[in-house]
Amino acid sequence: MKQNSKILIAAGGTGGHIFPALSIINEIKMNDFIVITDQRGENYFNNFFSNKNINHKIFVHKVSSPSNELFIVKLRSIYQLLISLLKTIFLILLNKPQVIVGFGGYPSVAPVIAAKLLKIPSIIHEQNAIIGRANKLLGKISNLLALSFFETKNTENNHNLIYTGNPTRKEHCLRQLSYSAPNKTQKFEILIVGGSLGANFFSEQVTAIICSLPRELRENIYITQQVGKNDISKVKRIYNNHQIEFFIESFFDNIFEKFKKAHLIITRSGGSSVAEILTSRRPVIFIPLPTSFDNHQLENTKLITNIGGGWVLDQNNEVVKTLKKLLENLIKNPKKLVIASNQIKKLSKDLEVKRKNKSATEFFSDVLIDLIKTNHKKISKPC
Structure with missing residues (x-):
């Protein structure tokens, strides 16, 4: 992949959505990143980029769940989604990202819908063993739905599944470090x-x-x-x-x-x-x-x-x-x-064998790079 490809990353503001996104950004950092998140996620991303020489822009969208039973709250959530969609379309037309990656949460909804409307390849990543509400919708319109668990529940109707695992920071990979129980002289x-x-x-x-x-x-x-x-x-x-x-x-x-x-x-x-x-x-x-x-x-x-x-x-x-x-x-x-x-x-x-002997971060990054290279014409075979 040529350097300085533009990648749009969208993630909700909890650690479960943010940390996989940060792991991928850190793995393929020789690129330009456009980040869409919410107010909770803004601090995570600002802290991450503060000591790294990575080209990026961060945009905060105010979005919330439409599942609330109160009608007025549902209307407000739909309005926020429409505003987020318009903002995202403008960002895409202005910045021209080659791929859009959603890591779950409601800030991912508008970017993946915009990707579909503008015919830009997209990936949705699901962190849990049961697919979330937003990802269940987005998985049907994205090019790939990447799974952290090999058998994720409620994905039976999706035909674009690929098992990647859940990306983690390289420092967390302790495969070379043996484990030993405490001896009598240790705490x-x-x-x-x-x-x-x-x-x-x-x-x-x-x-x-x-x-x-x-x-x-x-x-x-x-x-x-x-x-x-x-x-x-x-x-x-x-x-x-x-x-x-x-x-x-x-x-x-x-x-x-x-x-x-x-x-x-x-x-x-x-x-x-x-x-x-x-x-x-x-x-x-x-x-x-x-x-x-x-x-x-x-x-x-x-x-x-x-x-x-x-x-x-x-x-x-x-x-x-x-x-x-x-x-x-x-x-x-x-x-x-x-x-x-x-x-x-x-x-x-x-x-790891299921991921061609690669970590989740490495394998997901390879899938992303392949999607950019081929512009979704020839994607790695889903699972």
């Missing part, structure tokens, strides 16, 4: 990542569960935890009161470094979280967000838990008792973690 290191949705549950409930462990176990653990800014001082005080060593921040810029050191991850199960577990090959306890659309976070966990690579707990069903018992078991029997890590390693290798 048992637990990484807790609550995510932007439902983080209070991790700050309050998960913290309390860890502090309820027997003293002899608390003395041998080290906690690295993502905590909301408003909860940092409270969580630090609780851990100090229970003589637990910890490192707490509201956001980890070098999260991959935390993954390297962790013996166990406790996290939600959004698409990006599952992808990071796959690439880091760390044992995991998933606590899915119970309010996720179509309960897709629970569905996401099955890829790893079904092969024994981790454990899944129901936040609404005696999680306090269950998580405490599980943590006690794993701390006392660290060989179970090694078995889980080996299972994830095997799964990760099997999925």
Whole structure:
């Protein structure tokens, strides 16, 4: 692909949509990028581009879900979509991108519709094991619907599917780093990542569960935890009161470094979280967000838990008792973690074979480059 191809990237403002987009931009950075996002996503993209020499323009579109039951809210959402569509058509005519890539969320809707109207090739990427509302619509009009999970639900009527996996940053790929359980002279290191949705549950409930462990176990653990800014001082005080060593921040810029050191991850199960577990090959306890659309976070966990690579707990069903018992078991029997890590390693290798022995980021980038080269006349065969 010649340098300085113009690529329009559209993504909603949550990490699950943003992080795959950033991974692809970083992989093929010798190009010009036009970014369409919402107010939440603007900070992610600004922070990403601030220390990188990548040509880009960022445009913020105000869009919202039309699924609200209130008629006036539906009308407002449709109006916002129409405005976004007009703005996008103008941007495309002015900047002439060769391809449009949607990473989900409502900011992706207008760009992919505009691509269809203006006959520009487009790709939609779905992060979860159950396709989202916006992607379900857009997948029918885009050239390719790229899947993070080999068997994504509710895609039966789509004939343009291709399995790519979920792109992650290169730093997260720890395939060359072996996993070992903590020995008697090491602390048992637990990484807790609550995510932007439902983080209070991790700050309050998960913290309390860890502090309820027997003293002899608390003395041998080290906690690295993502905590909301408003909860940092409270969580630090609780851990100090229970003589637990910890490192707490509201956001980890070098999260991959935390993954390297962790013996166990406790996290939600959004698409990006599952992808990071796959690439880091760390044992995991998933606590899915119970309010996720179509309960897709629970569905996401099955890829790893079904092969024994981790454990899944129901936040609404005696999680306090269950998580405490599980943590006690794993701390006392660290060989179970090694078995889980080996299972994830095997799964990760099997999925790479389906991507021609490439990472999700590399394979998705190749598909994108191929689409630009051929102008959608000869696309790689979908799965």
